[in-house]
Amino acid sequence: MTIADSLVGRTVAILGGAGPEGRGLARRFAVAGLPVVVGSRSAERAAAAAAELSAATGAEVRGAGATDAVRDADLVVVAVSWDDHAGMLHDLRDQLAGKIVVDTVCPIALDDHGPYLLHVWEGSAAQQAQSLLPASSVVGAFHHLPGDVLDAEGELDTDVLVVGDDDTAVDVVRDLVATIPGARGVYAGRLRSALQVEALWANLLSVEERTGRRAGYRVTGL
Amino acid sequence: MTIADSLVGRTVAILGGAGPEGRGLARRFAVAGLPVVVGSRSAERAAAAAAELSAATGAEVRGAGATDAVRDADLVVVAVSWDDHAGMLHDLRDQLAGKIVVDTVCPIALDDHGPYLLHVWEGSAAQQAQSLLPASSVVGAFHHLPGDVLDAEGELDTDVLVVGDDDTAVDVVRDLVATIPGARGVYAGRLRSALQVEALWANLLSVEERTGRRAGYRVTGL
Numbered sequence: 178m179t180i181a182d183s184l185v186g187r188t189v190a191i192l193g194g195a196g197p198e199g200r201g202l203a204r205r206f207a208v209a210g211l212p213v214v215v216g217s218r219s220a221e222r223a224a225a226a227a228a229e230l231s232a233a234t235g236a237e238v239r240g241a242g243a244t245d246a247v248r249d250a251d252l253v254v255v256a257v258s259w260d261d262h263a264g265m266l267h268d269l270r271d272q273l274a275g276k277i278v279v280d281t282v283c284p285i286a287l288d289d290h291g292p293y294l295l296h297v298w299e300g301s302a303a304q305q306a307q308s309l310l311p312a313s314s315v316v317g318a319f320h321h322l323p324g325d326v327l328d329a330e331g332e333l334d335t336d337v338l339v340v341g342d343d344d345t346a347v348d349v350v351r352d353l354v355a356t357i358p359g360a361r362g363v364y365a366g367r368l369r370s371a372l373q374v375e376a377l378w379a380n381l382l383s384v385e386e387r388t389g390r391r392a393g394y395r396v397t398g399l
Numbered sequence: 400m401t402i403a404d405s406l407v408g409r410t411v412a413i414l415g416g417a418g419p420e421g422r423g424l425a426r427r428f429a430v431a432g433l434p435v436v437v438g439s440r441s442a443e444r445a446a447a448a449a450a451e452l453s454a455a456t457g458a459e460v461r462g463a464g465a466t467d468a469v470r471d472a473d474l475v476v477v478a479v480s481w482d483d484h485a486g487m488l489h490d491l492r493d494q495l496a497g498k499i500v501v502d503t504v505c506p507i508a509l510d511d512h513g514p515y516l517l518h519v520w521e522g523s524a525a526q527q528a529q530s531l532l533p534a535s536s537v538v539g540a541f542h543h544l545p546g547d548v549l550d551a552e553g554e555l556d557t558d559v560l561v562v563g564d565d566d567t568a569v570d571v572v573r574d575l576v577a578t579i580p581g582a583r584g585v586y587a588g589r590l591r592s593a594l595q596v597e598a599l600w601a602n603l604l605s606v607e608e609r610t611g612r613r614a615g616y617r618v619t620g621l
Contacts, residue, residue, distance in 0.1 A: 217438075293591050334619045338602060366605030369515050373598035380560060380596060383588030390620045396606060397556045397615040 181352035182209055188212040189353070190245055190250035192257055192265060195219070195226040198281065199256030201300045202319060204365070207236035209356035214239045216246025218265070247272045252353065254279045254319070255306065259286075262302055266309045274312035277346045279353070280370025280371075281319040282306075282341075283378040291386060292379035294372075303371035305342065316341035316350045317371040318362065323391060332359035335393030338374045340366050363396050401580075402432055403574035410434040411575070412472030414465055414479055414487060417441070417448040420503065421478030423549025424541060425449075429454045429458035431578035438468025440487075469494045474575065476501045476541070477528065481508075484524055488531045496534035499568045501543040501575070504528075505600040513608060514601035516594075525562065526591035538563035538572045539593040540584065543600045545613060554581035557615030560596045562588050585618050597612065 188362040189206050193199040194215030207213045207230060215230065217223035220242035247253050247269055253276055257265050262282050266273070282302040284295040299305040303317035325331065334386075337354045339362045341347040347364055354362030363374030367375060377394075384392040411428050415421040416437030418545045429435045437452065439445035442464035445556045449462030462468075469475050469491055475498055479487050484504050485536060488495070504524040506517040521527040525539035539562040548555065563569040569586055576584030587596060599616075606614040 233440065280417075289593075290589060292588070325620070340602070363606060364609050365602040366514070367512060370598070370601045370605060372516065373595035374602060376592070377593035379592045379597065380587040383592060384618060384621070386584060387586050388621055392621065393619040395617045395619055396603075397617055398613045399606070399610055 178336070180356060183349045183352045184211060185354070187251040188214060188249055189252045189254060190214040190216050190246045191254045192216045192246065193255065193261070196256060196258070197324025198322065198327065200226055200230065201322065201324045202254055202256060203238060203347055204230050204234060204328050205357045206353070207234050207238050211356065214241055214246045214250060218243055218244045220245070233387050243269060244272055247276070252277045252349065254278060254281060256281045259284050259302065263305060265307060266306055274390065276313055277349055278306060278310055278313045278315045279319065279350055280306045280315055280317050283320055285374040285376065285379050292382045294376045294379055297372070300369060301372035302375055303368050307368055314341070314343040314346040315360040315368065316343070316346050317368065317374055318350050318354065320375055321381050321393065326391065329334055331355060333393070334359050336361045336363050336395050338363055338365035340368055340371045340374055342368050363399070402578060405571045405574045406433060406578070409473040410436060410471055411474045411476060412436040412438050412468045413476045414438045414468065415477065417444040418478060418480070420544065420549065421476070422448055422452065423544065423546045424476055424478060425460060426452055426456060426550050427579045428575070429456050430462050433578065436463055436468045436472060438463055438465045440465055442467070455470065467493060469498070471559070472498065474499045474501060474571070476503060478503045481506050485527060485531060488528055492532055494557060495511025495532050498535050499571055500528060500532055500535045500537045501541065501572055502528045502537055502539050505542055505597040507598065507601050512606045516598045516601055518593070522591060522599055523594035525590050529590055536563070536565040536568035537590065538565070538568050539590065539596055540572050540576060542597050543603050543615065548613065555579060555615070556581055557616050558583045558585050560585055560587035562590055562593045562596055564590050585621065
């Protein structure tokens with residue numbers, strides 16, 4: 178796979194990179210040849226995850242505490258839990274200024290009836306991020322990719338809906354999606370249309386619960 | 400195409416059946432061999448649409464004012480505009496009791512920046528319908544099927560996400576989806592997960608605006 182010009186020489190930091198989805202994304206980007214830094218509140222967990230990923234892929238993956246991880250990154254992927262979302266971004270506001278911040282977080286909770294959408298006063302996780310990070314370009318993407326599928330060898334069979342107000346940043350993120358075999362980034366509207374892309378995870382979880390199959394989606398007609 | 404047992408002998412009424420999406424759905428169901436009644440606030444518009452559909456398809460399609468249209472129907476498809484949604488359902492509360500109500504309505508508006516999701520106090524159009532129709536089984540489906548594609552001969556290439564709390568009603572609606580060639584109904588969660596299915600239309604409109612292509616989606620992995 179050839180890396181798009183927009184990504185050449187750009188370092189990707191993954192916040193929440195020691196968690197399942199973050200770790201899986203880190204693995205895919207490292208395999209694609211991008212410089213990757215795994216970031217976590219705990220520098221030790223980040224270093225351990227990075228060492229495992231380096232051993233598994235043969236690529237060099239760095240690990241660092243969150244602040245250090247984002248310092249030299251051009252693109253920062255946010256793959257933390259919803260509970261950590263606002264606090265982590267608030268703390269990194271200055272470090273993230275001028276960067277592309279790729280928000281993967283879904284404001285979804287689970288109860289006895291299954292998954293459901295939480296109310297977010299800003300409208301969506303991505304809009305909350307943009308509100309907390311006025312000097313960053315926030316793009317929503319990578320919302321429903323299962324960590325265990327990402328953290329393995331196989332091709333995916335899914336599109337990734339990409340939402341954002343900054344067309345240049347959106348196109349960079351679509352190039353980032355394209356580094357994962359079988360994934361395709363599709364522009365799907367402005368940041369104010371992020372909520373339903375995030376929330377669709379609840380529906381896909383319901384599909385999986387009913388069918389026992391791992392569900393993704395493809396946009397048809399393109 | 401064989402009609403599923405759950406649909407045999409059942410009459411489908413389409414509220415908003417003189418509008419583009421309702422008319423297209425009416426056409427497809429009539430072609431599939433289901434008894435169809437086109438309903439509209441205006442009995443004259445309904446009768447005119449029904450006559451056109453009968454002529455175009457060779458099937459017998461009836462037209463009637465909204466109250467008359469739903470009286471003998473087992474399944475009622477709501478394809479009115481968002482502006483008419485609450486008022487029309489409020490007025491038909493008694494007539495719709497005991498029936499399956501299939502809500503296709505998307506609470507989406509357009510401004511200079513494109514489509515955007517409206518705030519619905521009940522959570523979604525489908526939840527608003529269930530709240531207005533406590534004695535009906537509300538199911539959300541058929542949200543993003545373009546009227547002009549429906550109101551023609553060709554096969555579709557899209558899944559239809561179906562949400563609802565009543566599993567029996569959900570399965571009937573999935574059978575109804577299956578009467579349209581190329582469409583597949585996929586259970587996608589409870590009524591509280593309807594918002595994002597309705598709102599996804601905004602994203603598909605953005606895809607279309609950016610690419611110039613008519614976009615649908617397929618759930619993968621099933």
